[in-house]
Structure formats: structure tokens, C-alpha cells
Amino acid sequence: MHIMEGFLPSPWWEIWFIVSLPFIIVGLYQVNKLVQEKREALPLLAVAGAFVFVLSSLKLPSFNGSCSHPTGTGLGAILFGPFIAAVLGLIVLVFQAVFLAHGGITTLGANVFSMGIAGPAVAYLIYKAGTRVGANTYATIFAAAALADLTTYVVTSVQLALAFPGTTGFLGAFSAFAAIFAITQIPLAIVEGAVIALVFKYIVQLKPEILTRLNLLSESTITKLREAAA
Amino acid sequence: MYEVLEDFAQTNGLRQTNPGLKLFIGLASILLCVSSPGPVAPLLVAAAMSVAILTLAKIPARFYARLLLIPVSFAVMSIAVILFITPGGAVLFEVPGLPLAITTGSANLAVLLLARVFGGMCSLYFIALTTPMAEVFDILRKLRVPAVFIDLAMLTYRFIFILIEEAGQIYRSQVMRLGYGRFRESVQSSGMLAGALFLRTWESGEALVLAMDARGYDGKLGIPGEARTVSFPALAAALLYISAVLGVSLSTGGLAPV
Numbered sequence: 001m002h003i004m005e006g007f008l009p010s011p012w013w014e015i016w017f018i019v020s021l022p023f024i025i026v027g028l029y030q031v032n033k034l035v036q037e038k039r040e041a042l043p044l045l046a047v048a049g050a051f052v053f054v055l056s057s058l059k060l061p062s063f064n065g066s067c068s069h070p071t072g073t074g075l076g077a078i079l080f081g082p083f084i085a086a087v088l089g090l091i092v093l094v095f096q097a098v099f100l101a102h103g104g105i106t107t108l109g110a111n112v113f114s115m116g117i118a119g120p121a122v123a124y125l126i127y128k129a130g131t132r133v134g135a136n137t138y139a140t141i142f143a144a145a146a147l148a149d150l151t152t153y154v155v156t157s158v159q160l161a162l163a164f165p166g167t168t169g170f171l172g173a174f175s176a177f178a179a180i181f182a183i184t185q186i187p188l189a190i191v192e193g194a195v196i197a198l199v200f201k202y203i204v205q206l207k208p209e210i211l212t213r214l215n216l217l218s219e220s221t222i223t224k225l226r227e228a229a230a
Numbered sequence: 231m232y233e234v235l236e237d238f239a240q241t242n243g244l245r246q247t248n249p250g251l252k253l254f255i256g257l258a259s260i261l262l263c264v265s266s267p268g269p270v271a272p273l274l275v276a277a278a279m280s281v282a283i284l285t286l287a288k289i290p291a292r293f294y295a296r297l298l299l300i301p302v303s304f305a306v307m308s309i310a311v312i313l314f315i316t317p318g319g320a321v322l323f324e325v326p327g328l329p330l331a332i333t334t335g336s337a338n339l340a341v342l343l344l345a346r347v348f349g350g351m352c353s354l355y356f357i358a359l360t361t362p363m364a365e366v367f368d369i370l371r372k373l374r375v376p377a378v379f380i381d382l383a384m385l386t387y388r389f390i391f392i393l394i395e396e397a398g399q400i401y402r403s404q405v406m407r408l409g410y411g412r413f414r415e416s417v418q419s420s421g422m423l424a425g426a427l428f429l430r431t432w433e434s435g436e437a438l439v440l441a442m443d444a445r446g447y448d449g450k451l452g453i454p455g456e457a458r459t460v461s462f463p464a465l466a467a468a469l470l471y472i473s474a475v476l477g478v479s480l481s482t483g484g485l486a487p488v
Contacts, residue, residue, distance in 0.1 A: 004305055005350030006263050006272070007343060013264065032378045039447070040439040042378075046385030047435035051428055053386070054393040075428075091383045095390065098358050098366075099235055102300070104350055105257065106264045164312050164339075176311045191417055198421025199428055207429050 005104025017109030027087035074148035077120030089116020123148035146193030249365035263349035271479035272349030279352035
């Protein structure tokens with residue numbers, strides 16, 4: 001759910017640019033450091049970015065038959081951390097805006113905040129918390145991806161309600177926007193969670209060295225997961 | 231769809247125009263749309279951009295019309311909310327039994343937003359259909375955007391095309407095997423598609439590292455930049471267009487006073 005070009009009036013689009021900027025700067029700094037240390041990281045980051053783009057232009061099955069799209073940034077955040085996911089989100093959003101007129105240039109700041117910063121941050125925190133308490137890995141990933149998607153849509157509703165409070169004030173406008181998006185986004189968030197969890201299952205089964213190299217899962221967890229699946 | 235957009239960007243009638251000028255026209259149009267207080271200036275931008283796309287860049291009208299239809303659903307949903315919650319002016323329409331009403335104030339705002347969205351979309355398509363991405367990267371480099379960001383964006387761009395191709399192949403073969411017959415199966419198939427796609431791209435990413443290393447990659451990708459001078463008539467026409475829209479934007483307020 002991106003806010004379209006021209007939809008956010010001044011000063012809101014400028015405000016969201018300013019809010020997003022520090023996250024992007026930290027993210028760029030981290031990307032730079034990562035690439036200096038390990039040069040092979042750059043193509044892998046690019047692959048993750050392209051994966052987010054393609055995933056978010058896929059039509060996922062939805063209960064009510066509408067064609068909505070997932071955000072896909074949850075996976076990026078789990079793999080590389082929230083700040084690098086913000087940079088990937090920025091790149092994806094620029095391409096979506098310029099290719100598809102999906103999102104926009106002036107609304108880029110707001111969209112980067114909802115899809116590239118808020119969603120991934122939630123995914124990352126849930127994933128970290130889940131692994132710390134030793135919850136089921138797939139359940140954790142499901143929760144992280146689904147809630148990242150939901151967070152993105154809640155933040156989008158907040159952004160729209162702040163810009164257009166109307167007669168009902170911020171809360172009334174927020175519930176109106178949230179209600180109309182909820183129709184498509186709540187089923188979609190659940191499906192996205194399930195799909196991302198399945199992606200992880202494939203990675204664990206077929207190419208687990210990706211996860212151990214990024215220090216996401218230890219060898220012993222992977223052996224346990226593979227034994228459970230077998 | 232994506233390939234087609236890039237094809238047009240490479241072959242359109244404005245291909246030889248300076249990319250900086252095209253980017254400048256597109257971005258200036260977007261800013262004019264967002265800052266205009268009334269719906270006239272954004273509609274003027276939409277008209278001017280569409281004329282430029284259709285006659286100067288010679289994009290087929292049918293294809294352009296189909297592009298404009300893509301982002302409609304979000305616009306309709308959000309405009310509907312704004313139509314019902316914005317105050318001001320006389321009541322035009324009321325939902326019986328609910329505190330929802332369309333007023334002149336909300337109708338004005340909805341018209342203004344639709345005009346801005348429409349103008350912004352046309353300007354974005356102007357950039358997308360006339361300027362190849364490689365030239366945008368070249369401009370970004372001249373604007374001193376960090377090199378690591380540009381490299382990452384360029385590689386991402388390259389992988390998007392590879393991935394879409396593969397995703398399409400996997401999707402078609404799944405459909406032929408009835409992978410999307412029931413809801414449960416379609417979730418399963420989507421997960422399988424995304425998982426297979428992720429692993430394949432990761433492997434091609436690793437292969438790319440090897441290929442780049444073998445060719446002496448030292449942490450920077452070269453972009454062949456070619457200098458095309460800005461022609462004076464083109465620059466004059468662009469400035470005339472922008473000041474005309476600005477004039478209209480300043481002299482027209484909303485359609486009706488709130």
C-alpha cells in the first residue's frame with residue numbers, strides 16, 4: 001500500500017522525508033561498512049532488493065479475491081537488519097515509482113518510512129525476541145512478516161490521517177483509513193507471513209549455509225529443524 | 231510490462247534529448263502539482279505531459295492509457311475516505327443513519343487531490359517512458375550520491391529483470407499443474423515460488439560475484455556516460471512551460487470557495 005504521487009500535501013511530504021533521512025544515512029553507512037569488509041555482500045544485497053521488488057509486485061492469493069501485494073521487506077530486515085532493509089526499501093520504492101507510477105517521488109519519504117523503516121523494524125524486533133525466548137523458528141518468522149505487513153498499513157493510515165484529519169479529528173480519520181485498508185491488508189498480512197515462513201523452510205532445507213553465514217541460525221538449530229521436517 | 235517500459239525508454243522520440251533536462255522537466259512538474267492550491271494547474275501538467283509523451287516521444291496511445299489505469303485502486307479507496315470525512319461548505323449528499331456526508335468542501339478537496347495524483351502520475355510516466363535508467367544513474371553520480379548506493383541500485387535493477395522472468399516461468403508451470411486451484415494450494419504454491427526464486431537468485435548473486443572478481447572488480451562499477459548538450463530551443467520551451475504552469479497555479483485557487 002503506497003501513498004500515491006501528489007496525495008500528501010505540503011508540509012507532510014517534507015516532514016516524512018526529514019523523518020526517514022537519518023535511517024537511510026545510518027543504513028548507507030552500514031552498507032558501506034559491510035561492502036568494505038566483504039565485497040561479495042554487494043551482489044547479495046542487490047539480490048535481496050530485487051527479491052523484495054518482485055515479491056511486492058506478485059499477486060498473492062487473497063480471501064476476498066482482490067489483488068493486493070505484500071511488502072516483502074520483512075525478509076530483508078530479518079536477513080540484514082532494519083537499517084540496511086531501509087536502504088533496500090528506498091531503492092525498491094524509487095524503482096516502483098519510476099517504473100510503475102506505484103508510489104511517487106514527493107511521497108517517497110512517507111512510503112520509505114512505512115514500508116522501509118517501520119515494517120522492517122517490527123519484523124526485526126519480533127525475530128530477535130522470538131529467537132531469544134527460543135520460540136518455534138517458523139512461527140517467529142510468520143509473526144515477524146505478518147506484523148511487518150500490518151505495521152506498514154497502520155503507519156500508512158496514520159500518515160494519511162495526519163495529513164487529512166477532517167471533521168472527525170485524527171482518531172476518526174485514522175479509523176476510517178485503517179478500516180478501508182483492513183479489508184485487503186489483514187488477510188494479506190496472514191498470507192504474507194505464511195509465504196515468508198515457507199521461504200525460510202525452503203532455505204533451511206536446501207541451502208542452510210546462507211543462514212549460518214549471516215549468523216541468523218546456528219548449525220544446531222538448523223540440524224534440529226531439518227530433523228523435525230524429515 | 232517492465233521490459234516494455236524500458237524498451238520505450240530506449241527507443242522513444244525524445245531519446246536523444248539531454249536526460250538532465252527531461253528529469254528536470256518531470257521533477258519540476260511533480261513539484262508544481264503538489265504545491266498547486268487549485269486543480270487547474272495539475273490538470274494542465276497532466277495534459278502537457280501526456281501531449282509530450284504521445285506526440286514528442288511517440289508512445290502508442292493505447293499502451294499509455296493502459297499504464298494510467300494501473301494505480302487507480304488506491305486512489306479510489308483513499309479519495310472515498312476523504313470525500314466523507316472532510317468538513318466545510320454545504321452538504322451535497324448524506325448517508326442515511328450514519329454521520330457521513332459529502333460536502334462542497336470535501337468534494338473540492340477530492341477533486342484537487344485527484345488532479346494532483348493524475349498530474350503526478352503523468353509526470354512520472356514522462357520520466358519512465360523517455361529516460362533509460364542507466365542515464366538516471368549517470369545523473370545521480372554527477373549529483374554526488376554515494377557510489378555504494380548507485381552500485382547497489384544498478385545491480386538491483388539488473389536482478390529485477392532476471393527475477394521477473396524466472397518468477398513468470400515458475401508461475402506459469404505451477405498454473406499448468408493446477409497449483410492455484412484451491413486457496414490452500416495457492417498459498418503453498420506462492421511460498422514455493424518465492425522460496426525457489428530466493429534460492430535461485432541468491433545463487434546467481436554468488437555467480438555474479440565470481441564473474442565480477444574475474445574481471446577485476448575493485449568495488450566500483452563504471453557507467454559509460456555520454457555527454458549530450460542541452461539544445462537552446464528545448465531549454466527555452468521547458469522553462470516557458472514551467473513558468474506558464476506556475477502562473478496558472480498562482481492565479482487560480484480552488485474551483486469554488488470553501
